[in-house]
Every structure is written in C-alpha cells, then in structure tokens.
Amino acid sequence: DAGVIQSPRHEVTEMGQEVTLRCKPISGHNSLFWYRQTMMRGLELLIYFNNNVPIDDSGMPEDRFSAKMPNASFSTLKIQPSEPRDSAVYFCASSSLGRSYEQYFGPGTRLTVT
Amino acid sequence: KNQVEQSPQSLIILEGKNCTLQCNYTVSPFSNLRWYKQDTGRGPVSLTIMTFSENTKSNGRYTATLDADTKQSSLHITASQLSDSASYICVVSVATGANNLFFGTGTRLTVIP
Numbered sequence: 001d002a003g004v005i006q007s008p009r010h011e012v013t014e015m016g017q018e019v020t021l022r023c024k025p026i027s028g029h030n031s032l033f034w035y036r037q038t039m040m041r042g043l044e045l046l047i048y049f050n051n052n053v054p055i056d057d058s059g060m061p062e063d064r065f066s067a068k069m070p071n072a073s074f075s076t077l078k079i080q081p082s083e084p085r086d087s088a089v090y091f092c093a094s095s096s097l098g099r100s101y102e103q104y105f106g107p108g109t110r111l112t113v114t
Numbered sequence: 115k116n117q118v119e120q121s122p123q124s125l126i127i128l129e130g131k132n133c134t135l136q137c138n139y140t141v142s143p144f145s146n147l148r149w150y151k152q153d154t155g156r157g158p159v160s161l162t163i164m165t166f167s168e169n170t171k172s173n174g175r176y177t178a179t180l181d182a183d184t185k186q187s188s189l190h191i192t193a194s195q196l197s198d199s200a201s202y203i204c205v206v207s208v209a210t211g212a213n214n215l216f217f218g219t220g221t222r223l224t225v226i227p
Contacts, residue, residue, distance in 0.1 A: 042219040043203065091157050105157030
C-alpha cells in the first residue's frame with residue numbers, strides 16, 4: 001500500500017494567490033482528515049470527512065479555507081486568498097474507523113506564503 | 115476546559131538510556147488516548163492507542179501507560195536508539211462533541227551517541 005499521498009510536498013506562493021493542496025487517502029479508508037501544524041500551535045484538526053461528506057469543519061480558520069472530497073480517493077484543501085499567516089505544514093490523514101481510531105498520516109505539504 | 119499538556123517540552127538523552135514522557139489531560143468524557151511519533155519532515159505515525167479500560171500497552175521498545183483516574187499517561191522508551199529522535203505527540207479523544215480530538219504540543223526527544 002502506498003499510504004496517504006499528498007501533493008505538492010512544498011508550495012511557495014505570494015500573498016493573495018490561490019493555493020490548492022491535494023490528498024489521496026489509503027484505499028478502503030472511509031474517513032479523511034486535514035490538519036495544520038505550526039511551531040506555535042502544534043497540530044490542529046481543520047476538517048473531517050466521513051464517506052466523502054464533511055462531518056466537522058469547526059477547525060477551519062475562516063472562509064478563505066475550503067475543502068472538498070468529490071470521491072473516496074481524492075480530497076482538496078483550498079486557500080483563497082492566501083496570507084503569510086497560513087504558512088504551515090498541512091497534513092492529510094485517513095482512517096477506516098472514523099476520527100476516534102488510528103489515523104494514517106501523509107507526508108505533508110509545506111506551504112510558505114510570502 | 116479540555117486541554118492536553120505534555121512534559122518535558124524537550125529532552126536530550128544518551129543512546130541506550132531509558133526515558134519517560136508525560137501527558138496530562140483534562141479532557142472529558144474520555145474516549146481514548148494516542149501517542150504519535152513524528153520524525154522531522156514527516157507525518158505523525160501512531161505508536162499506541164488506549165481506551166479507558168487499558169492501563170498499559172507496548173509497541174516494541176515503547177510502552178504507554180494510562181491512569182484514567184488521575185488523567186495521566188506516560189510513554190516509556192527503553193534502550194533508546196538514535197532513530198528514536200523525534201517529536202512525540204499525545205492526542206486525547208472525547209466521547210462526544212463536534213471537535214473531539216485534543217492535541218498536546220509534543221515532546222522533542224533527541225538521542226545522542
């Protein structure tokens with residue numbers, strides 16, 4: 001199994017630009033999570049999908065952030081417009097049993113907004 | 115207020131030595147507690163997951179303990195290796211509520227030869 005796949009691994013963009021992060025969960029997993037990690041705040045859960053449906057988006061910081069999961073094998077996290085404070089590592093994780101059980105993390109996307 | 119606190123913030127030990135990392139939480143109602151290992155530049159990897167009824171769980175040289183009464187957990191690493199150098203993150207899940215995952219800020223462990 002290839003594990004959770006994220007792309008790109010690194011993204012550098014200018015303030016105001018749109019950024020799209022992509023995730024392919026482990027095949028057969030029905031739960032998908034987007035996280036943000038910074039030195040100051042650690043890991044933060046942004047949004048959680050179950051069977052492609054957003055269940056909890058209370059962690060999404062503001063309307064500039066949006067996430068979609070059009071099918072069981074693909075999800076995107078979009079930031080529009082991006083700001084320097086969005087600079088962080090964004091992780092995608094998947095699970096076969098929902099949020100309370102073991103999650104498998106991807107390698108992350110390091111986003112730098114200048 | 116639901117919180118997860120980890121200590122120490124960072125730790126340096128000699129290769130071959132043992133160490134213990136602490137996690138205290140005020141999360142309620144408790145569902146489960148997980149320890150993750152995160153190598154630099156990589157995503158977290160699950161080490162253990164414990165429910166209310168479990169006191170101890172081992173994964174190789176890693177042993178996690180849970181005291182649900184005092185709301186404390188520890189992660190003990192035996193005979194440390196250079197590859198144990200990483201951040202260790204404690205995550206507590208509550209049984210109800212919309213946002214039911216609470217993360218510690220992690221302990222940064224460095225094992226030196």
